[in-house]
Amino acid sequence: MVALFAVALMAMPSIAGAADHKLVLQISDNDPQKMNTVLNVAANVSRLYSEKGEEVDIKVVAFNAGLHMLRPDTSPVSERISNFSASMPNVAFQACNNTREAMAKKSGKDVPIFEFAEVVPAGVVSIIELNEQGYTIVRP
Template sequence: MRKTMLACLCAMVLGAAAFASAPANAADGVHHLALQISDNDPQKMNTVLNVAANVARHYGDLGEEVEIQVVAFNLGLHMLRADTSPVQERLKGFAQSMPNVTFDACSNTLRGMTKAEGKEPPLVSNAVKVPSGAVTLIELDEAGWTILRP
């Protein structure tokens, strides 16, 4: 009897430890989505924005929260450049109507573009610089976010 109780107690402790080590977002009731853009392709950029809008609308209609991060690096950084973005007007709309969608600009890519162009390219106002787009995606994945590359 004592061994059975001890085994049950151990199972409960191990179960609690496993739950405590689960990603924080698994228990907070908020859905988390990261969208990757790494191509200078207006169609792909629009697809990323369509996915973000559709996911935000879906969970909003259900009364559930969602956080969406668009991570732009490599040639996809053009999406967030104020001088070359083919989706700049849509980005302004997101800034006004979807505060749960954020836009990350890779500083590594920005440094490379600065070196090639002789000056730092301007970013749209709702872009936030991150040290590395790839590292940002890795860290979001490790935190339990769903990563998509539409």
């Protein structure tokens, strides 16, 4: 009986900090329209679940040319994304370090990333691992 209870507890999501819904938004294009669409989707999903009294954890993962979204020197959505970071704590941004290193090698200089973004070793690997944790992946 105790063993069954332990197995049941391990199968349950953590009560503290567990979101009702989990979403990954992929951005891999240097396209301002797609970047704004990703931010629109994040805002709309966050707002709709908030209105329902449900929590949603949203991760925006940027890699390849989409990394420009998280670069203060090249982001076409820099003001909007900075406001997101300040006003929506349930939306987190991840920057692919593989892409960052490739861009730095090509340009011969460091590639800055917004301070609120988490630099992950590989954006695609992060997406795979988040999917394995139950996140739904959307590429608007």
